Amino acid sequence: MATNFVDAPVAPTPELLQLLDLLALRYSVAPKHLAPPGPNPGQWAHAASLALRAPDHGGLRPFRFVVVGDGERKALSELFALGAQQRGQGPEEVERARARAFNGPGLAALVARVRDDVPDVPPHEQWLCVGAALMNFMNALHLMGFGAKALSGASVSDPAICQAFCGPGERLASWVVAGRPARAAHPKGDDRASPVISDWRAGQS
Numbered sequence: 001m002a003t004n005f006v007d008a009p010v011a012p013t014p015e016l017l018q019l020l021d022l023l024a025l026r027y028s029v030a031p032k033h034l035a036p037p038g039p040n041p042g043q044w045a046h047a048a049s050l051a052l053r054a055p056d057h058g059g060l061r062p063f064r065f066v067v068v069g070d071g072e073r074k075a076l077s078e079l080f081a082l083g084a085q086q087r088g089q090g091p092e093e094v095e096r097a098r099a100r101a102f103n104g105p106g107l108a109a110l111v112a113r114v115r116d117d118v119p120d121v122p123p124h125e126q127w128l129c130v131g132a133a134l135m136n137f138m139n140a141l142h143l144m145g146f147g148a149k150a151l152s153g154a155s156v157s158d159p160a161i162c163q164a165f166c167g168p169g170e171r172l173a174s175w176v177v178a179g180r181p182a183r184a185a186h187p188k189g190d191d192r193a194s195p196v197i198s199d200w201r202a203g204q205s
């Protein structure tokens, strides 16, 4: 189906309609409903390459993804536990925080680098790019057959965790867990477009 669309017909092909139908079925899947395996390195990289199709004013690439390999979960769990301790949480909460680092068969961090010194590209435009990158990343995982969910929580603001993932000027925007969905996705709400789209000055002329 690869095409540059230059001479593509205006009417969508059945393949494109199928793709749109598939995108409409992307729902977040919580870690407890994700089964192994998570994405392999090639699949993570493929999703990141789709994230690069996010609209990016100035070509700043204000995002990057960091995959946490299986062998690194233990080290992450120590950081999660330390963070909970430093927030003054009790032993049970600390153990819950430690366990959270093992959530999801696959885990990646989304790191944002949003600058406030770029003429013509204010921070909110860069954040839009980060969000669009996340969406493309998750849609790519979805089309590869993975369920995924963006998760933040206290850990994304934890100094030790941020230091472990971020360089100067960066912040931890979100975690992304991914794996095989262990149950069918079910529509949650009303996806009719009318509340979120209208014609400018409709009915005024």
Ligand SMILES: Cc1cc2nc3c(=O)[nH]c(=O)nc-3n(C[C@H](O)[C@H](O)[C@H](O)COP(=O)(O)O)c2cc1C
Binding pocket: 026, 027, 028, 029, 149, 150, 151, 152, 153, 173, 174
């Ligand atoms: C950056 C970011 C962080 C999020 N963090 C959480 C979180 O910590 N806990 C949570 O339940 N949902 C969180 N969400 C929302 C879920 O990822 C998800 O979008 C929401 O449950 C709606 O589900 P849907 O994607 O199927 O519409 C976050 C979303 C984003 C974009």
